[in-house]
Amino acid sequence: QVQLVESGGGLVQAGGSLRLSCAASGRTFSTAAMGWFRQDQREFVAAITRTGGRTRYSDFVKGRFTISRDNAKNTVYLQMYNLKPEDTAVYYCAAADVGPTSDYLPLPSRREYKYWGQGTQVTVSS
Numbered sequence: 738q739v740q741l742v743e744s745g746g747g748l749v750q751a752g753g754s755l756r757l758s759c760a761a762s763g764r765t766f767s768t769a770a771m772g773w774f775r776q777d778q779r780e781f782v783a784a785i786t787r788t789g790g791r792t793r794y795s796d797f798v799k800g801r802f803t804i805s806r807d808n809a810k811n812t813v814y815l816q817m818y819n820l821k822p823e824d825t826a827v828y829y830c831a832a833a834d835v836g837p838t839s840d841y842l843p844l845p846s847r848r849e850y851k852y853w854g855q856g857t858q859v860t861v862s863s
Contacts (some may be wrong), residue, residue, distance in 0.1 A: 739763045739832045739852040746828060746857030749820055753861070757815040759830030759854060766811040770833045770843050772850055773804060773815045775826035775859075781845035782828070783815060787835055791842045798824075820861045827856040 745757040759771070772784040783804040784793045792804050801820075806813040813830060831850035835841045843849035 739766065739769060739834075741830045741832060741852055741854035743828065743830045743854045743857040746859045748860045748862065751820060751822055751861055751863050753820050754816070754818045755820065755859060756817070757828055757830075757857060757859070759813045759815075761811045761813070761832065765834075765837070766832075767808050768834060768837045769852075770835045770839075770841060771804075771806060771813040772831045772833065772843060773813075774829045774831060774847060774850075775824075777827070779829065779847035780826075781847070784843050784845065785813065786840050786842050788840055790840060793842055793845060795845060817859070820859075822861045822863045825859060825861050827858050829856045830854040 740763045742760050773782040785804045789806045803816040832852040833843045833850045
């Protein structure tokens with residue numbers, strides 16, 4: 738089991754920045770690839786491998802958002818720059834258990850992920 742708790746959401750003006758954090762506890766964060774999704778439909782935003790060596794982004798955030806992780810702190814981050822009103826959503830952190838040696842980068846689908854946080858609201862005003 739992995740428990741995920743997101744934080745860092747809030748209200749920001751268009752063009753501003755926010756950094757979301759997702760703290761993991763429970764079994765083994767270090768064996769999980771991590772992802773960020775948004776909205777109730779679980780729209781894919783970004784993903785990162787277990788080691789942090791590879792990342793994947795959706796087209797609508799590429800160049801503006803950066804996903805990273807700190808395995809020593811059991812935390813994954815989503816740094817968001819140049820925010821737009823259409824980025825307004827609840828952002829969810831998710832974990833895909835890939836095992837202790839895999840460097841698998843999950844596909845941009847919610848079906849790849851087993852564990853989910855409760856979400857954090859991001860609101861971008863125009």
